[in-house]
Amino acid sequence: MTLNIILLFLGTIIAFWISAICGGGASLILIPILNLLLPSSVVPFSLTIGTFTSSVSRISVFKKHIKWHIFFWFVPFSIPAVLLGAYLIKYVNPNYLQLIVAFFLIANLPELFKTKKLQKENQKPYSKFLLALIGFFAGFISGITGAIGLLFNRFYLRFGLKKEEIVATRAANEVFLHLIKLIIYISLGLYSSTALWLGITIAVATILSSYTVKYILPYLSEFLFKKIGYGAMVLSGILLLIGTSDKIIQQDKISLSTVHKTSESESIISWRNTDFIIEFAFDDGFEVERPIKSDELPNIVREKYNGMKNQYDTIYIEKVFSFGQQPTYEFYCYKNNQIIKKLEI
Incomplete structure (x- = not known):
């Protein structure tokens, strides 16, 4: 000192x-x-x-x-x-x-x-x-x-x-x-x-x-x-x-990582234990995705989720924001630690 x-x-x-x-x-x-x-x-x-x-x-x-x-x-x-x-x-x-x-x-x-x-x-x-x-x-x-x-x-x-x-x-x-x-x-x-x-x-x-x-x-x-x-x-x-x-x-605890796929590229920004995913696909352009919980879903989408949740071990939900469009939702359905279905609503 x-x-x-x-x-x-x-x-x-x-x-x-x-x-x-x-x-x-x-x-x-x-x-x-x-x-x-x-x-x-x-x-x-x-x-x-x-x-x-x-x-x-x-x-x-x-x-x-x-x-x-x-x-x-x-x-x-x-x-x-x-x-x-x-x-x-x-x-x-x-x-x-x-x-x-x-x-x-x-x-x-x-x-x-x-x-x-x-x-x-x-x-x-x-x-x-x-x-x-x-x-x-x-x-x-x-x-x-x-x-x-x-x-x-x-x-x-x-x-x-x-x-x-x-x-x-x-x-x-x-x-x-x-x-x-x-x-x-x-x-x-x-x-x-x-x-x-x-x-x-x-x-x-x-x-x-x-x-x-x-x-x-x-x-x-x-x-x-x-x-x-x-x-x-x-x-x-x-x-x-x-x-x-x-x-x-x-x-x-901010971090940035990038994942390259065949037709799209994802950049994942983590902030305070929350992930924001910035995705670019040649056909869809830029999108920002944020993981959410089921209680954040609108009523119509939540009904779809409730009808599916018993069929899978885990369903991860992301809210997707695209320029000039209404937000959409993506469901990632897992069974035995493997993704079985990806559903866009």
């Missing part, structure tokens, strides 16, 4: 340096690391200790650069949303939301290839309504995952803010969210002693990072600052996609 804390401390300093240079994102960089050390349900607690401390220290360093008109529209709508998100963390698997976040981050790839002229043309102030909407979604996603940085970095980069203004305004917008989340996580019991120590490690590292980064920012141009920001979003999205996909595959 001591070695893990040392590595996490050094990694956090570098991550929050990158975060300041990119306009955010240290949390999404640290999520894959914390996923290796903690259960998913308490990762947001550790992250929030660090991000709250980081926001406070950045405000103290860059307070004169805060854009208060953004703050006053962003924060009031984000607070109820973070309460909702933190409450739902007990009922929503954060891994699936992280997977969606990963795709949004990777979607910023075209921004890496835009010229300085095109980048300036895309800069525009947002309406107050859009500021409020962004604040709500930022709070909601932050409440569930414990991180919002890079996901909403695009909003700050396209608003026309300078690099110091992005760092300062983001910190002011997020400091209250992080404090509220900490209170909620503790009240819901979504923490552990290990998560607390790792969170404290992150917090100490963020303070050191915040007070040293002000010597780095002056050496970066606004154009380079934004390019690095978009690059970090895409890279973090790829890393988050790989790490989260692996956890979902293991957690939900």
